[in-house]
Amino acid sequence: xxxxxxxxxxxxxxxxxxxxxxxxxxxxxxxxxxxxxxxxxxxxxxxxxxxxxxxxxxxxxxxxxxxxxxxxxxxxxxxxxxxxxxxxxxxxxxxxxxxxxxxxxxxxxxxxxxxxxxxxxxxxxxxxxxxxxxxxxxxxxxxxxxxxxxxxxx
Amino acid sequence: xxxxxxxxxxxxxxxxxxxxxxxxxxxxxxxxxxxxxxxxxxxxxxxxxxxxxxxxxxxxxxxxxxxxxxxxxxxxxxxxxxxxxxxxxxxxxxxxxxxxxxxxxxxxxxxxxxxxxxxxxxxxxxxxxxxxxxxxxxxxxxxxxxxxxxxxxx
DNA sequence: GGCAGATAAGTTGTGCGCAATGTAATTGTG
DNA sequence: CACAATTACATTGCGCACAACTTATCTGCC
Numbered sequence: 001x002x003x004x005x006x007x008x009x010x011x012x013x014x015x016x017x018x019x020x021x022x023x024x025x026x027x028x029x030x031x032x033x034x035x036x037x038x039x040x041x042x043x044x045x046x047x048x049x050x051x052x053x054x055x056x057x058x059x060x061x062x063x064x065x066x067x068x069x070x071x072x073x074x075x076x077x078x079x080x081x082x083x084x085x086x087x088x089x090x091x092x093x094x095x096x097x098x099x100x101x102x103x104x105x106x107x108x109x110x111x112x113x114x115x116x117x118x119x120x121x122x123x124x125x126x127x128x129x130x131x132x133x134x135x136x137x138x139x140x141x142x143x144x145x146x147x148x149x150x151x152x153x154x
Numbered sequence: 155x156x157x158x159x160x161x162x163x164x165x166x167x168x169x170x171x172x173x174x175x176x177x178x179x180x181x182x183x184x185x186x187x188x189x190x191x192x193x194x195x196x197x198x199x200x201x202x203x204x205x206x207x208x209x210x211x212x213x214x215x216x217x218x219x220x221x222x223x224x225x226x227x228x229x230x231x232x233x234x235x236x237x238x239x240x241x242x243x244x245x246x247x248x249x250x251x252x253x254x255x256x257x258x259x260x261x262x263x264x265x266x267x268x269x270x271x272x273x274x275x276x277x278x279x280x281x282x283x284x285x286x287x288x289x290x291x292x293x294x295x296x297x298x299x300x301x302x303x304x305x306x307x308x
Numbered sequence: 309g310g311c312a313g314a315t316a317a318g319t320t321g322t323g324c325g326c327a328a329t330g331t332a333a334t335t336g337t338g
Numbered sequence: 339c340a341c342a343a344t345t346a347c348a349t350t351g352c353g354c355a356c357a358a359c360t361t362a363t364c365t366g367c368c
Contacts, residue, residue, distance in 0.1 A: 021290050022186050022279060023205065024297035027226055029183035030325080031304035032176050037326090048354060051177065065316060072181055075317050077355055084353080101316040101363045125176060130303030131296070136175050139296055142289065143178035149284030150185035184355080191356090202324060219346060229347050231325050238323080255333045255346040 035128050039121050043114060048073070049085055050118070056091065057115045061104040063096070090114060189282050193275050197268060202227070203239055204272070210245065211269045215258040217250070244268060 033047045040050050048071075055070050056062060062070075064078050073081075082105060085091045090111035096102035129136065187201045194204050202225075209224050210216060216224075218232055227235075236259060239245045244265035250256035283290065 021283070021294045021297070022190070024294050024301065025179070025183045025186055026201075026205075028297045028301045028304070029179045030226065031301045032179055034326090035304050035307060036176070046353065047180075051180075063316080064318095072184060073354090074356065076319080076357075077353095079318050081354075099316085099364070103317065128304055128307035129175070129300055130307075131300060135296065139293075139300070140175045140178050142285070142293055143175070143182045146283055146285060146293070147178065147182045147185045150182070150189050150282055153189060153282035153284075188356090200323065217346080218348095227324090228326065230327075230349080233348050235324075253334075253346080257347065 032125070035125060036121070039124060043118055044088060048077070048081060052078075052081065052085065053090065053111065053114065053118075056105065056107050056111070061106045063102045063104055065102070067105065085111075186279070189279060190275070193278060197272055198242060199268075202231070202235060206232075206235065206239065207244065207265065207268065207272075210259065210261050210265070215260045217256045217258055219256070221259065239265075 036047050036050070040047060043050070045053065051071055052067060055067055064075060064082065067082075068074055068078055082091065082093060086093055089108055092106045092108055093103050094106065096104050126136070131139065190201050190204070194201060197204070199207065205225055206221060209221055218229060218236065221236075222228055222232055236245065236247060240247055243262055246260045246262055247257050248260065250258050280290070285293065
């Protein structure tokens with residue numbers, strides 16, 4: 001397979017096609033967060049803050065490092081974001097006793113309760129997307145492979 | 155098909171699925187710009203600046219409004235971005251004579267010449283994506299429909 | 309035990325991305 | 339013609355996103 005004259009990565013008009021795909025990715029991502037925005041406004045959250053809350057709603061507490069690994073964000077992004085979530089009274093940060101380098105992020109009662117108020121959002125997004133469940137599933141799968149390939153290329 | 159008990163937009167575990175798709179979109183978009191970054195660093199450009207240059211390389215001059223419509227960006231983003239491109243000596247901004255509200259963005263010789271230095275980037279991206287041309291094409295098409303649906307839902 | 313290197317967070321600086329606002333020019337309408 | 343509404347662009351403010359750097363803690367190795 002490695003000696004095929006045309007590789008199985010795109011060769012045919014790759015520049016234009018690829019440029020369109022990357023721009024389509026960039027546009028779709030912006031469009032999705034734009035649809036989230038008015039819904040998240042009612043919770044007082046931004047989209048990245050919502051992502052952090054989703055992780056914490058699943059399992060809690062989480063260290064800053066764990067949050068960063070789940071979401072692909074570094075401490076330069078997470079530290080001020082978590083400080084804002086703490087100022088909103090949704091989370092608490094405490095130094096770990098076992099490892100004083102670590103900071104554990106806990107949900108407050110208010111933070112845990114916010115989960116219920118957010119429950120309608122995913123369905124609203126799915127409706128706005130206008131794709132079938134099968135298409136969404138395939139899109140997710142393709143994007144996953146794309147992201148993995150892009151990461152491994154570095 | 156429309157009278158099926160399950161609508162053709164996702165119903166089955168829509169929350170989790172949709173959340174995964176939106177996060178996959180967010181992650182893939184970040185991964186793509188991360189792959190662009192070292193290549194664009196050599197041109198002294200960021201990804202949004204590169205997008206503006208791509209538009210100008212196609213046709214020139216363009217007003218700020220036209221650039222904004224092509225890229226889905228407003229003047230709050232474009233004004234400072236164009237100011238930085240101008241500081242780099244890649245573009246010039248001139249008030250239109252016919253309509254003094256408009257600002258036309260022109261490529262400088264240096265800005266036009268940069269196109270050649272960027273010619274290898276799209277192929278490098280296509281290689282890093284690790285998807286076949288057919289998959290890339292289908293991804294672009296699906297993302298296009300998704301973006302359109304998300305925009306029209308507002 | 310002591311110290312070099314690794315690890316975890318935080319800080320700083322730059323550049324988007326977007327809402328809200330301001331200013332100037334143009335267009336539409338009576 | 340006058341003037342209200344619209345349009346084009348710029349500015350301000352806030353929150354990511356990330357590179358680079360700093361500080362504190364821990365681990366491995368001698």
